[in-house]
Amino acid sequence: MITIQKEDIDIGALIQQSRDNRMGAQVVFVGTVRDDGIEAIEFEADRTTAIADLRTIAAEATEKHGLLSVDIIHRDGLLQMGETILVIIAGAAHREEGFAGCRYIIEEIKRYVPIWKKDISTTGDSHWHD
Secondary structure, eight states, rough: EEEESSOOHHHHHHHHOOOOOOOSSEEEEEEEEOSSSSSEEEEEEOOHHHHHHHHHHHHHHHHHTTTEEEEEEEEEEEEETOOOEEEEEESSSSSSHHHHHHHHHHHHHHHOOOEEEEEEEETSOOEOOO
């Protein structure tokens, strides 16, 4: 599954759905809104381009790192402290490929996928950035 959604992510169900008997590893990355002086984060995406980019990144990770499956779910909208922002599951025959593929995916998402965030501060300050 590769998507952008407003709804919370059922991580356990996603892990279960992506399992495959060929896999010896599922590497899961969960990004959350952390407490670093902000109250919330608002995410906005160019959905069509972002989903296409996520699919490209998944295909590249599969090719480069021998992944057997890739799931990427990114949320958009207003997210409060502690909420899940992003889940990546890289399924592979071995852990080395899974970890390398998962790291590749997160770095590429941060590098160029058109998803912007606005930190909403407890002081009332807020600004958009990528």
